[in-house]
Structure formats: structure tokens, C-alpha cells
Amino acid sequence: MNPGKVRREAVRRLTDLPNVGPATAADLRLLGITRPADLAQADPFALYQALCQQTATRHDPCVLDVFMSLTDFAAGGAARPWWDYTAERKRRYGSRLRDQAAG
Template identity: 35%
Template sequence: MAVKRLKNRDANDLRRIPGVGEIIARDLQELGIEAVSDLKDADPEELYEKLCVQKGVRVDRCMLYVFRCAVYFASRKSHDPELLKWWRWKDKQGTGSRL
């Protein structure tokens, strides 16, 4: 029971990230991310690729955009409110790069 409580507490920390709810928090935990601070300076593309391998399918690319937003959130003390919207982290059309 204590382990479940600890996981829930960690999931609550991850849910502070804009765009991260219960399911994405669980996905992050399965990738070894237990707290917002674990995402500081992480590589969102690497996290996305690991998740795809773990799930055995190509996960919707929106998850990559959420991971980009999450890393931005974790890596800075102050945030541009527009960049706390996961859809602002989509690939630029024709370039495959983020904002």
C-alpha cells in the first residue's frame, strides 16, 4: 500500500505539468520519470522513441509535443504562458523541428 501511495504522490507531481494528466503521468513513470525534476534537460525525442518501443507501436505524435512541453516546463523557472500549451510544440511544417 505504501508503494502505491508513493506512486500516486509522484504522479501528482508530474500532473503539475501542463497537458499531463493521469495517463501521461503513468507513461512517464513507466519511462523512469518519477518527478518533474527528472525531466530537466531531458531529450523529449528520446523519451518519445522509448515510449514507442515500450508500447510496441508508434504512439500518436502529440505525445512528443507533450514531452517537449514537459521538458520546457521542468527546465525553466519562469515560463512563457504560450509555450505551456502542448500544441505550441508541434513540428514546424516541412522542417520536423520544434518551435
């Protein structure tokens, strides 16, 4: 859902979350996330790594940005567009992502 349209009190399904459409909701369900509350204690990098492993595909790092936005929102942060997390992702996980891609 577009972050500007998210109303925290109305979030019930995965697709009610900011930056989540049907494809991302399916990825989350593949990881065992079936409701928004399941993201409250989740680690975005662990989710990203698990998705890459489950699908045997190295996903675009922007998927990690989305996971960061979701875990931040679940922890009480504002609904923000996924691209707001790109600089933070590069700062926090840049070398880990490069190592994962290399190896």
C-alpha cells in the same frame, strides 16, 4: 494539468505539470520519470522513442509535443499548451518521425 492553472512553485507531482493527466503520468513513470525534476535534462525525442519501444506501439506524434512542452517547462520555460509545440516538432523531428513510421 491545464497550462493556465500551473504554478511553478506548486509543482510537486507529475500531474502538477502542464499538459499531464493520469495517462501521461503513467507513461512517464513507465519511462522512469517519477518526479518533475527528472525531466530537467531529458530529451523529448528520446522519451518518445522509448515510449514507443516500451509499449510496442507507434504513439501519435502529439505525444512528442507533450514531451517537448514538459522538457521546456522543466528547463524554465513557460507553461504552454502542447499544441504550441506542433510546428516546432514538425520542423525539428518531421523526417525522423517519418523514417521511424516507415521502418
